[in-house]
Amino acid sequence: MQRDGRASWRAIADAVGGTVATVTRRGQQLIASGVVRVAAVPALGAHGTYDAFFVRITCRPGMQMAVAEQLIAQPDVRFCTVVTGNYDIMAELVVRGGATHYPQLLEDLQGIDGVAQWRSDLIMHVYKVSFDWGRQLYGERIDQDVAAIEPEEPETCKPEHFDDADLQILAALREDGRETFQRIADGLGMNESSVRRRFERMRAARCVDILTLVPSAALGMGAETLMTVRVAPARLDAVARELARYPFVRYLAAMLDENALLCEVITPAVPELYRFITESLSRLDGVEGWSANMELLYLKRGFIETPWWRGQVAPSR
Structure with missing residues (x-):
């Protein structure tokens, strides 16, 4: 489901070697219990x-959780996580209309009760966004030959690729990414073939992101870490492209400040993280150092609130 959140239960059963009935029952239980959430959202750039x-x-x-809860309610917040280290929360803001509109957003967000200090950095280029990190469970080792792995660059789109009907279809799939085309069509007063055709067109044009959200701990991946990797200026792009090939690097972007790369790493446990740092990251030509924060609780990813965080921490009142 991480590879294709809308894959049929039959296709998933064929992939895992199970029966359709068993896979359907277990998959539906995972979704109903809130362990897994599938959602479809417009790709970045869809709104201009x-x-x-x-x-x-x-x-x-x-005040960490109270601040985080208010942040995830903002539509401009793409991800939000509570972390260890010098900071309490890390988040990504997507400012529609460009950086000139950032001060307007700051006025609202920096005034959230409980915010003591706010530091932001422009994300210049995204090298990789991956929701398919679970493949590490199936034999891809940390010390594998990464040369054969192609990085997964993020999808982009433009407003003119959509009309009102397209956006209504995606609004329905945001709530339930596995909703049937027939039920969406019934709700919108359209025919099923039209909904299917429109969705497949958007998907072929890379105008939709299908997210399968699942807590890493549920699959035995216990160490999620955000790293700020400082790189020699002339080696920034080369180091980024090398790091993007590692399957356990889930997100990678170049930031404006400090010749730095923002790198999110997910590993089974701290020993594997240590191996990555000592045997891979530290040996890359151009890497000058790093700072890191362990992610304690993810509340939002890909503009979608994770379904499990409220069960782990009582919401503020």
Whole structure:
């Protein structure tokens, strides 16, 4: 389901070697219980020009979750996570219309009760966005030959690729990414073939992201880490392209400040993270150092609130 959140239960059963009945029952249980959420959202750029900013937030003592809860309610927040280290929360803001509109957004967000300090950095270029990190469970080792792995660059789109009907279809699939075309068609007063055709056109044009959200711990991946990797200026692009080939690098982007790469790494446990740092990252030509924050709780990813966080932490009142 991470590879294709809308794959049929039969196709998934064929892939995992199970029966259709068993796969259907278990898959539906995972979704109903909130362990898994599938959603479809318009690709970046679907609403016009934008700039993205990586934000690091320090909160007043005891206010981390209250601040995070208010942040994820903002439609401009693409991801939000509570972390260890010098900061309490890290998030990505997608500013529609570009950086000139950022001050307007800041006025609202920096005024959230509990925010003590706010630092932001422009994300200049995204090298990789991957929701298929689970393949590490099936034999792709940390020390594997990464030369054969092609990085997965993010999807982009433009507003003129959509009309009102397309956006209504995606709005329905945002709530349930596995909803049938027939039920969507019934809700919108369209015919099933038209809904299917429109969706397949958007997907072929890379105008839709299908996300399968699942907590890493549920699949035995216990260490999620955000790293800011400092790189010699002349080696920034080369180091990024090398890092993007690692399957456990889930997100990778170049930031404006400090000749740095923002790198999200997911590994089974801390020993594997240590191996990656000592045997791979530290040996890359051009890497000058890094800082890192362990992710404690992910509340939002890909503009979609994760379904499990409220069960782990009581919402603020």
